[in-house]
Amino acid sequence: MPSTRRNSAPTLEDVAEIAGVSRALVSLVMRDSPRVSIESRRRVTAAAAKLGYRPNLMARNLASRKTMTIGVLLNDLHNPWFAEVTDGIHAAAERHGYQLILASGRRSARLESRAVDTFLASRVDGVIVAGCRLPVARLESVAAEVALVSVGRAFNKSGIGTVTTDDADGARMAVEHLHELGHRRIAHIDGGKGAGAAPRRAGYLRTMRVLGLGDTAQVITGDFTEEAGAHGVERLLRGGVLPTAIFTANDLSAVGAIDVIERGGLVVPDDIAVVGFDNTSLAALNHIGLTTIDQPRREMGAVAATMLIDAINDRDELTAVLMSPSLVVRRTTARLLPNRL
Amino acid sequence: MPSTRRNSAPTLEDVAEIAGVSRALVSLVMRDSPRVSIESRRRVTAAAAKLGYRPNLMARNLASRKTMTIGVLLNDLHNPWFAEVTDGIHAAAERHGYQLILASGRRSARLESRAVDTFLASRVDGVIVAGCRLPVARLESVAAEVALVSVGRAFNKSGIGTVTTDDADGARMAVEHLHELGHRRIAHIDGGKGAGAAPRRAGYLRTMRVLGLGDTAQVITGDFTEEAGAHGVERLLRGGVLPTAIFTANDLSAVGAIDVIERGGLVVPDDIAVVGFDNTSLAALNHIGLTTIDQPRREMGAVAATMLIDAINDRDELTAVLMSPSLVVRRTTARLLPNRL
DNA sequence: TCGTTCAGTTAGAGCGCTCCAACTCTAGAC
DNA sequence: GTCTAGAGTTGGAGCGCTCTAACTGAACGA
Numbered sequence: 001m002p003s004t005r006r007n008s009a010p011t012l013e014d015v016a017e018i019a020g021v022s023r024a025l026v027s028l029v030m031r032d033s034p035r036v037s038i039e040s041r042r043r044v045t046a047a048a049a050k051l052g053y054r055p056n057l058m059a060r061n062l063a064s065r066k067t068m069t070i071g072v073l074l075n076d077l078h079n080p081w082f083a084e085v086t087d088g089i090h091a092a093a094e095r096h097g098y099q100l101i102l103a104s105g106r107r108s109a110r111l112e113s114r115a116v117d118t119f120l121a122s123r124v125d126g127v128i129v130a131g132c133r134l135p136v137a138r139l140e141s142v143a144a145e146v147a148l149v150s151v152g153r154a155f156n157k158s159g160i161g162t163v164t165t166d167d168a169d170g171a172r173m174a175v176e177h178l179h180e181l182g183h184r185r186i187a188h189i190d191g192g193k194g195a196g197a198a199p200r201r202a203g204y205l206r207t208m209r210v211l212g213l214g215d216t217a218q219v220i221t222g223d224f225t226e227e228a229g230a231h232g233v234e235r236l237l238r239g240g241v242l243p244t245a246i247f248t249a250n251d252l253s254a255v256g257a258i259d260v261i262e263r264g265g266l267v268v269p270d271d272i273a274v275v276g277f278d279n280t281s282l283a284a285l286n287h288i289g290l291t292t293i294d295q296p297r298r299e300m301g302a303v304a305a306t307m308l309i310d311a312i313n314d315r316d317e318l319t320a321v322l323m324s325p326s327l328v329v330r331r332t333t334a335r336l337l338p339n340r341l
Numbered sequence: 342m343p344s345t346r347r348n349s350a351p352t353l354e355d356v357a358e359i360a361g362v363s364r365a366l367v368s369l370v371m372r373d374s375p376r377v378s379i380e381s382r383r384r385v386t387a388a389a390a391k392l393g394y395r396p397n398l399m400a401r402n403l404a405s406r407k408t409m410t411i412g413v414l415l416n417d418l419h420n421p422w423f424a425e426v427t428d429g430i431h432a433a434a435e436r437h438g439y440q441l442i443l444a445s446g447r448r449s450a451r452l453e454s455r456a457v458d459t460f461l462a463s464r465v466d467g468v469i470v471a472g473c474r475l476p477v478a479r480l481e482s483v484a485a486e487v488a489l490v491s492v493g494r495a496f497n498k499s500g501i502g503t504v505t506t507d508d509a510d511g512a513r514m515a516v517e518h519l520h521e522l523g524h525r526r527i528a529h530i531d532g533g534k535g536a537g538a539a540p541r542r543a544g545y546l547r548t549m550r551v552l553g554l555g556d557t558a559q560v561i562t563g564d565f566t567e568e569a570g571a572h573g574v575e576r577l578l579r580g581g582v583l584p585t586a587i588f589t590a591n592d593l594s595a596v597g598a599i600d601v602i603e604r605g606g607l608v609v610p611d612d613i614a615v616v617g618f619d620n621t622s623l624a625a626l627n628h629i630g631l632t633t634i635d636q637p638r639r640e641m642g643a644v645a646a647t648m649l650i651d652a653i654n655d656r657d658e659l660t661a662v663l664m665s666p667s668l669v670v671r672r673t674t675a676r677l678l679p680n681r682l
Numbered sequence: 683t684c685g686t687t688c689a690g691t692t693a694g695a696g697c698g699c700t701c702c703a704a705c706t707c708t709a710g711a712c
Numbered sequence: 713g714t715c716t717a718g719a720g721t722t723g724g725a726g727c728g729c730t731c732t733a734a735c736t737g738a739a740c741g742a
Contacts, residue, residue, distance in 0.1 A: 009464075009486070011698055022722045027700060037720060052486075057462040058399040058408075059698035062727050067399075077427055078622065083418035086445065099459055102443035104427065118440055121398040123350075145350070226626065259628040281419065285567065287600040288628065352728055363692045368730060378690060400728035403697050 010051040019047035030055050061123065069099040070308060071119030073112060075131035077104045080280045081297060085130050085151055088301025096309045098125070109133045116142055126308040129153075130301075131195055147311040149304045149318060153195040161311065161318030163304040167196045167277075170293040170325030171203030174247045174275040175211070177291070177327055182336030183245040183273060185216050189232035189257060191249030192223040200249055200277060218243065222253055229256025237264055244272060244336055251276035251283045254290055258332065269334040279328050289331035296323050351392040360388035371396050402464065410440040411649060412460030414453060416472035418445045421621045422638060426471050426492055429642025437650045439466070450474045457483055467649040470494075471642075472536055488652040490645045490659060494536040502652065502659030504645040508537045508618075511634040511666030512544030515588045515616040518632070518668050520552050523677030524586040524614060528559040530573035530598060532590030535565045541590055541618060559584065563594055570597025578605055585613060585677055592617035592624045595631055599673065610675040620669050630672035637664050 012030075016023045021040060028036050029044040036044075047053075061067045070093055074082040086102065093100055101124065105112035112134050119127050126147040129139070139160060142148055149161035171188075178186050188204045191197030201219060208217040220235055222228030229248055236242060237260070248254040254276030261272050268274055276283055279294035303321055310316035353371075357364045362381060369377050370385040377385075388394075402408045411434055415423040427443065434441055442465065446453035453475050460468050467488040470480070480501060483489055490502035512529075519527050529545045532538030542560060549558040561576055563569030570589055577583060578601070589595040595617030602613050609615055617624055620635035644662055651657035 013698080023698090024700085024722055024724095025720085028721090031700085035720065040720080054458075054462055056403070056464060056698050057459075058403045058464060059727090060700075062397070062399045062403055062729085063698075063700040065700090065727070077418070077424035078421055080419055080421075083445075086418055087447065090445065090447070100444070102445065103441070104424075104431065104443065106428065106431065117395075118398075121395055123397060123399060230627070255626055255628050259626075262628075282623075285596055285600075286571070287596050287603075354728080364728090365692055365694095365730080366690085369691090372730085376690065381690080397728055400697090401730075403699085404728075404730040406697070406730090 009056070010053045011056070012053075014051055015044060015047045015053045018050065019043040067123055067125055068097060069101055069122075069124050070305065071116075071122070071124040071127045072100050072102050073105055073115050073119070073127065073129045073132060074102060075105045075112065075129075075133060076107050079131075080282065081152075081278055081295075082130055084280075084297035085301040085304075088298035088303075089128060089305040090301075091298075092302040092305035093309070096306075098305075098309060105133065107133070109135070113138065120145055126312045128304050128308060133195075147308055147318065149308045149311075151300055151304045154320065156320070159318065161304070161307050162320040163300045163307070163323065164196070164321070165295040165300070165323045165325050167199035167325070168203030168206070170277060170295070171200045171247070172207040173325065173327045174277070174293055175204055175207040177329070178245045178247065178273060178275060178333065179211050179213070181245075181273065181333060184213055185218075185241070185243040186213065186245045186247060187218040187220060187232075187236060187243040189220045189222045189229055189246060189248045189253055191253075192221055192228075194224045194249070197224070197249055204247060216243075222249055224250050224253060226252050226256035226259075229253030229258075230260045231256075233257045233260040233264075242272065245274070245333070246272060247275045247277075249277055251278045251280045251290055251292055254292070254332070255282060255288060258288070258290075269332050270337060273333040273336075275333060283328070283330070291330045291333040292328050293325045294328045295325055299323065350397070351394045352397070353394075355392055356385060356388045356394045359391065360384040408464055408466055409438060410442055410463075410465050411646065412457075412463070412465040412468045413441050413443045414446055414456050414460070414468065414470045414473060415443060416446045416453065416470075416474060417448050420472075421623065422493075422619055422636075423471055425621075425638035426642040426645075429639035429644075430469060430646040431642075432639075433643040433646035434650070437647075439646075439650060446474065448474070450476070454479065461486055467653045469642075469645050469649060474536075488649055488659065490649045490652075492641055492645045495661065497661070500659065502645070502648050503661040504641045504648070504664065505537070505662070506636040506641070506664045506666050508540035508666070509544030509547070511618060511636070512541045512588070513548040514666060514668045515618070515634055516545055516548040516552070518670070519586040519588065519614060519616060519674065520554070522586075522614065522674060525554055526557050526559075526582070526584040527554065527586045527588060528561060528573075528577060528584040530561045530563045530570055530587060530589045530594055532594075533562055533564040533569075535590070538565070538590055545588060557584075563590055565591050565594060567593050567597035567600075570594030570599075571601045572597075574598045574601040574605075583613070586615070586674070587613060588616045588618075590618055592619045592621045592631060592633055595633070595673070596623060596629060599629070599631075610673050611678060614674040614677075616674060624669070624671070632671045632674040633669050634666045635669045636666055640664065 012023050012026050016026045026044050029041050103115035128149050130151040143159045151163045154162050154164045190201045220232040222232050254274050258268050258274055276290045276292035279292045283290035283292045311318045353364050353367050357367045367385050370382050444456035469490050471492040484500045492504045495503050495505045531542045549555055561573040563573050595615050599609050599615055617631045617633035620633045624631035624633045652659045
């Protein structure tokens with residue numbers, strides 16, 4: 001037999017016997033109840049330490065009918081955006097004594113659905129889904145069983161809490177920034193059907209119109225990937241008159257766009273300026289130095305967790321929270337050179 | 342009352358009553374037992390569907406004394422390396438019917454310790470720690486309770502499974518690659534005390550010696566961050582004679598190094614070639630195009646999970662597995678120009 | 683006819699904990 | 713001396729499930 005692991009952990013009963021008290025008392029000590037005498041507490045603690053006792057969470061949760069845990073479903077572990085949102089969730093949950101169990105949907109709605117099933121089967125007290133791809137109907141049925149908050153994707157269904165960035169306003173900031181730098185021909189490589197893509201595109205189009213640039217607005221279809229950014233620029237290069245600036249749906253696409261621009265012998269930002277979206281760690285790399293729209297990701301996570309916990313404890317309703325984006329200027333945007341007017 | 346959620350989920354008993362059978366039979370149906378008649382199965386399934394019944398995992402695990410879940414402790418969600426290892430773990434675990442619960446240590450040994458406590462309290466069947474910072478003694482005590490495999494950090498303690506890349510050999514590949522391109526003055530910006538840093542540094546030094554370059558070997562202390570790469574190059578630039586190539590402890594440091602090299606008016610790879618380590622998605626970005634040493638991260642995760650599951654089922658012992666790295670040549674290395682000999 | 687077999691089903695005893703009501707003391711009030 | 717209050721402790725029921733052993737009844741062979 002390869003294993004030398006013990007096959008049965010000590011239980012409350014074992015501790016009670018050694019300490020010479022009842023099971024109930026041990027349970028009280030384990031839960032830090034104030035109404036236990038110093039002496040009893042000492043003896044129980046000593047017995048527990050001696051045995052290496054550790055309360056069985058499943059038994060505890062089963063008996064107490066609550067788990068004090070939140071299930072967090074992350075759509076894609078590979079995207080730093082999720083790590084940052086999770087940091088915020090973690091911090092808020094910890095403050096309220098809640099634990100987290102994470103699951104990765106690995107970009108697949110099917111896997112996301114399975115992960116949510118596991119959460120429900122584990123009777124988590126609440127669920128947070130980040131960048132989730134599940135159909136609204138499914139989420140509604142989940143929300144019927146457990147408190148649910150979505151981060152990064154909005155629903156105008158009641159019963160589902162929502163924390164998103166004002167994507168349209170972020171797009172406005174990007175376009176206005178470029179406009180102030182003198183740019184007039186500003187193209188947008190969008191995020192297709194991805195979460196948040198629609199309002200970013202709409203914000204771009206609206207702002208272009210407001211600035212009187214409606215007729216030079218140009219949307220290239222993308223999908224939030226590096227390749228999408230690259231292909232988008234290739235298409236622009238093949239097309240007629242080049243834009244002097246490009247606003248992409250996210251940072252990753254911006255990096256792909258910059259790459260193709262530079263390979264085409266053009267210079268960023270002098271020939272073409274580029275603005276991304278998200279302000280992921282990628283954008284902050286000095287080597288890239290991307291001007292982008294920041295989302296308060298940590299804060300979004302914290303707000304989502306706090307709202308969820310309040311709802312779990314019936315202190316508050318689940319609502320829709322809209323966070324404010326902000327412009328982060330780095331080195332991929334600059335004033336339009338006079339000769340390019 | 343803000344909540345409209347039902348406060349008590351249906352149980353086995355409810356289903357049994359509606360279906361007109363015993364609790365035990367419902368249990369058998371839920372676990373897909375073959376010895377249930379078609380008719381009973383139909384009735385139970387219908388009753389369960391009608392009630393929206395979902396087995397309570399805690400009760401199930403408590404009664405069956407196993408959880409079929411593996412706790413996965415990730416040191417840092419922000420590093421894509423962990424996402425890729427997790428993909429491999431996920432795939433293997435799924436194949437064997439195991440579920441995963443993830444936890445993030447957020448680069449802190451204290452939080453890692455807490456996460457492991459939660460795993461143990463949840464009575465997971467096994468634990469995988471990736472890039473873990475916990476002291477050996479702690480891990481040994483964990484291993485005494487539950488099957489444990491470490492990915493990315495080696496232990497020569499028995500009782501702990503280990504899956505690592507041959508870091509020293511990877512370093513050798515990096516140095517030999519540069520050597521073949523004509524480079525002789527090759528510096529190394531290391532990873533300090535981080536996991537894997539020591540063997541990479543040793544491999545670098547050894548290979549330099551073997552190639553007869555022992556006296557030009559130069560190690561700059563770093564810590565696996567972008568800044569470390571940047572500062573390392575700054576120090577080199579201030580120092581005497583510049584190396585023609587730099588081998589960094591990981592990709593992130595390489596990016597920091599490249600940035601400072603280029604700001605100094607030098608060209609990569611013509612003036613200074615750069616080789617990273619890990620082959621994270623960062624290295625693969627076209628805009629960066631980093632030559633690096635690949636670790637088979639997905640496979641490492643899969644191997645770790647498979648080994649763990651075999652150990653859980655007493656089919657096999659936990660062992661130490663060493664994976665082979667490989668060289669990935671991109672655009673940050675090139676043949677040394679004649680004028681730089 | 684009477685076992686025997688076997689597929690299908692079931693009762694009941696836990697799993698390790700929490701929760702509740704009830705119990706035992708001791709100390710203080712009268 | 714009796715009563716009350718409250719601190720500290722306890723037994724027992726029960727959370728929702730699995731598991732074991734035993735049961736039922738139809739089918740079969742002798």
